[in-house]
Amino acid sequence: MTDIFDKTPSKPSKEPGMIVFTICSRNFMGYAQALWESLKQHNPDVIFHVGLCDEVGDFDVLTHPFEIIQISELGISRWEEMVGRYDITELNTSLKPFLFLLLFSRYPGQPIFYIDPDILAFAPFREISNLLDDGANCVLTPHVNGPSEYAEMNDQQFLRYGVYNLGFCLLRATPEVRRVVSWWARRLETQCVVDLEHGLFVDQKWADLFPAYIDKTAILRHPGYNVAYWNLAQRLVGQDNNGDWTVNNEKLRFFHFSGNKIENENEFSRHTQIFTIDTIGDVKDILAIYRLAVERNGHAYYRGIPYAFNWGHEGRKNVHTPASMQADRQLNASHIPHLPLEFIADDAADNAREPLPAWAAQRRAVDQNIRKKAISGIEIEGFCAICNEARHFSDPGLLEHPQPSVWSQNFICNTCQTPSHTRAVAKLLAQTNAAPSARRIMTDHPALLTCNWLALKAEVIPFQEKATSIDVAVICDSLDEQDLAIKFTQAFTAIAAGGHILVSYPMPLDTQLKDTLRRLLKTVGFSEVRMAFYWSEKLCHFGDPQIILIGHKPAQTDKFLSPAVLHVPIDKYSDK
Template identity: 40%
Template sequence: MAAATTPTCVFTIVSKNYLHYALNLMESVAQHLPAAQRVVVLCDSTEGLESPPAGIEFLGIEDLGIAQVDRMLFQYTILELNTAIKPFAFRKLFEREALGSVIYFDPDIQLFSSGAPLLARLQQADVVLTPHLGAPLDDDRHPSDLSILQSGTYNLGFLALRRSADARTLLDWWSEKLRRDCVVDIPRGLFTDQKWMDLVPGFFERVCIERHPGWNVAYWNLQHRAVTQDGEGFKVNGEPLFFFHFSGYSIGSRAISKHQDRFELAQCSAATQQLFAQYVERLDRFGRSRYAAMPYAFARLANGISLPDVARKVLRLELLDQVPLPDLRTPAGAEALCTALLAPVDGLQPPLSRVALQLHRDRADLQSAFPDVRGAHRQAYLSWFAERAPIEAGLPDAWVQPAPGSPAAAPRPVAPAPGRQGATLFRTAYRLAWQSRNLLRPFTTPALRHKVRSYLVGRAFPPAATAPAAAAGVATAVPAGLNLIGYVKAESGVGESARATLRALRAVDFPLAVRDFQAGNVSRMGEQVEETAPADQPFAASLFHINADQLPLARTVIGEALFQVPRRIGYWAWELENFPAEWCNAFAHVDEVWVPSTFCQQAIAQRAPVPVLVMPHAIEIPAQVRPERARFGLREGSVAFLAMADLLSSAARKNPLGALEVYVKAFEGRQDDVQLVLKVSNGERDPAAMAALRALAARAPGVQLIEGYLDRPSLNGLIESVDCFVSLHRSEGFGLVLAEAMARGKVVLATAWSGNMDFMTAENSLPVRYELVPLQQDEGPYRRGERWAEPDLDDAAAKLRQVAEDAALRQRLGAQARVDCERQLAPAVVGRRMQQRLQLLLNLGEGA
């Protein structure tokens, strides 16, 4: 056959404890792809192994040419590492010039019929993939369509590539992604190496999506595939079974996979049961009892200390970017890594290590039970950690009770007094619940389990009555109060953000020192804010209202004094779903981060090694609104709309052109009773966007374009002169002007996505429908491929007309908007929230 003329290699990847699976796979490859080279890539050491069987080659992980391979060995779990090295293995094998194609199978796969159809596909396609599903999963079992979508459209237990420029490009791209992001992190849209492959059919032309029912049969598609057996062998939907994937099968289990609850083996067809029975026999023949007991070489460091998964996560998320480390395979590297992992995250007692803090971040029940893990709940959490982390997270003593002299060494946290709040009873109940968790799982929902665990943990390990002892020294060592450093004079959103915090803390008389910072900001600096300083030395806490990317510069410009205080806080915003990885070095300069919205919190917290708390912007609630319609050319009796944008903040994100277009769409041919004011600053920063705005405004009746800056009184007067504020933004960190308009009783019509949805509801505003779309190109700091909202212009236009035609609606929404802003965003309300947090951080009494 023509397909057989191209030399082919088939490989798999295993650690030693799975070698029997690989040997079984390779025997089936020898039978059904007899001309193929057979390679087993060992994601492990070769210690304790004999030479491979005839016809099989062992290739070690350190033979793959991976740069800084020691980082990969220890930053990933065994599952993650076995999948992360896949593209590197492909690349290494393609260095063998004779090979025309390379095929990967997971080790828990077995071939049952000729591979000639696969080789034929590789004569035409550069990439061959198999989808998890060929039809919907329409019952209430797991996995569902959604869970398959979350883990990846294509099953990467199989992948075949033909030597080509596109295959080489794919492997280069894929291997770079897997250096750091081959992880199981469903909330971030990642599932080991597999999820990335969803993009491949869109990236490359010659991709074959193989839907033959006999390929990659497994628990996820067995509902749609009938397995039978006749004299010719196993069939699937009447077609030959090419390969079966025994993913997640535990020998002796009633279920066909631990990853599903749809099938028990006894419920499957006789042919399926025969498949599994033969499979177990073959694994036993290939040395299951011997290989399954072999230890994983990278489970332990060179100093003999085992490295738990939570410690690997700290290494990947924090240490690789923050701490210089020797080769992690050496004793020196092992000691340096242990020192860094056990280093306390702050100077308080008892010490809280990086590993302990990461475990807290990884478990929602612990976050609910111990929300202030660095402060009031510190001792209680560490009591839980000492008693339960070895059991629930498999942490060895080295990570729970560090050796004397190590950075985190301290007396073992003492459990709460047995009688207090019935802690002993609840701890017994908690232990029983943990021991019964697998039995109860089929009868409970994840939400119920989380709620029960959070409740029992919190009651079993209640917080101490007082804050940690060392925190008491914070208030007396340096003056109690806050140093606020930021763009306080900038006429921009980041400047108003800093002034909002000033308003809040002044409303509650919190001790403050204010320092203006202007480096790196090109906005006009016209706001009048008096700088102040404490009499003798900086206050005990510093709050940096400075963008994360500018914080290292700020430290150089400002000097060390304001960074050497006991508490350092960054106030940051970010307008997309994923905080930029290149800005994560800024976390090294702060102990916690404040953000203006839950949207920002979700974006930043997923990368943050420090707490991220929502502290919304404080909005002035004027006692009286003073319209100046004549000053701004607004006719009495018209319904006036206002849109605003600072083009320094990205014209594409602020989308003033969308607001103008939707106004034209809504009121085409109508000009007597409606008007639009479009106020734009820093237009010279984006001449193309400004030209488009000028051109459309000139053609649109009833549109007035105001260019440049307005001082704060004039800007307030403009907002107070209109009836409705329009923002068809694509993303907002908070939406300051939206909130300011609502506080003045104005209707706000805005895209229903991102930070503004913390204070906008259908009862106090007009949220506009949207669709999340990927950015097609970089837009300032916002990178191609990230998502933001594309507002629905038809919905927006309909709502604009509704505002113009319904005076009662304008009155009702405006009144509710003002009430809600006063309740949530008034300076005294936000100030008390900030004050309470600062009092806790500095261990101050209520009188501070």
């Protein structure tokens, strides 16, 4: 089972870019981030959006490495009526056509993907690319590809719930499609309900009409798309000789974990009695991958955020998403905010992670406001990853020099005195599955040596030249470039094969310095060097870019390190 250090980083791809959106409430953001992470792994050029079906409140919307679209941006004239009418399932699904219309206006003529947040991608969507090349304006996936009269989910069920599963839907932004989606949006203002007696099942039943209404609608029957409990009777999941996941000997493209309760390791889906954790075969391993991804992306924190609207509905039972699930999740949730990180491979261009202009502008506006407060001596409220408690933060440098050229990474916790870049490394360790299993962590920062929660997870020792069998080396207390060169070499010697080094620089990294540090790490012997970008108002990480460099020590290496490397100026490693 892999963790965040071991997963394959995103690299430039020849696959075409994708414009994707999902819809969720705040409590489901861990799922949305896991979906984005899986899509980006197989298509690094993905443009990802989350439609937030919730109140924003104090939710840290700008911390995420993708755009969060708020309800106020959708222009829904009957929104208050919909809030009073719908439960959480109905309200979330009712937003789908409105988000399509918004993105149609942003990306005229382009294909727009909708994908449910409880989905994980396992390979590029090549078959869809081929359909788009052939001119498809709409792509749908049927629940099943053949008669299922004897299955738990039989033919009659699909006549009630819909022929096509709307956990996935692709629509191209053409005038014809826009007219149909506008019609769909009008229907969902009042008729996005679970009312099987009258032929309605939220947004999904309406899609049965799409092939009749949209020219060039493609029905994607490839077994590797939208695999879920409703079609497992017809789809055999396994692995090929290369370790790739397959379905009926075709590539698995994405799996839909509908009805899964992530907290319960023994439950596959609450919507089926036939397919259980004991009867799903190799799907059990896929489920483990999914659970790990959602948990790694902050589910322990997000699950505790209350939903702002009607979970159920007076007089009607929410059969799809029981309210008891959220009550249990809130009871057992963590109070520690999550820090979303965006990982970029060493050979990816830095502009591959440039945020959308509006998103970048909003972050800069927050940065400027925080800077003004700090200059005025106002303490900033936030959460400290070292103290594991809400704390106050300040930037002493701003008080002494109100107009510094560098300020964004100097916010310290007023209790433990730990600076931003060190708190970020601590948060990364807390969020990875490597931290609990790592036997030894070596660090050059005293705050990590005395961090109580870290000491419970691993043996933490000070940076020392003769250390051995280190799992993770953390360097975040060095400004001198020559000192970094020495520590990189010491770390490579101390780290066990397969271990990692984390480097968090106490000042912003410009392109030249990033390149220098990356090349030095590789010269010493580290491979798969990547960057983790972060920003968070709740955790008091301001300014862009803020970066953690991550290097991997190969399992086998024949590199001989001369002691002379310790005395070569760092600029010798830069390109001239």
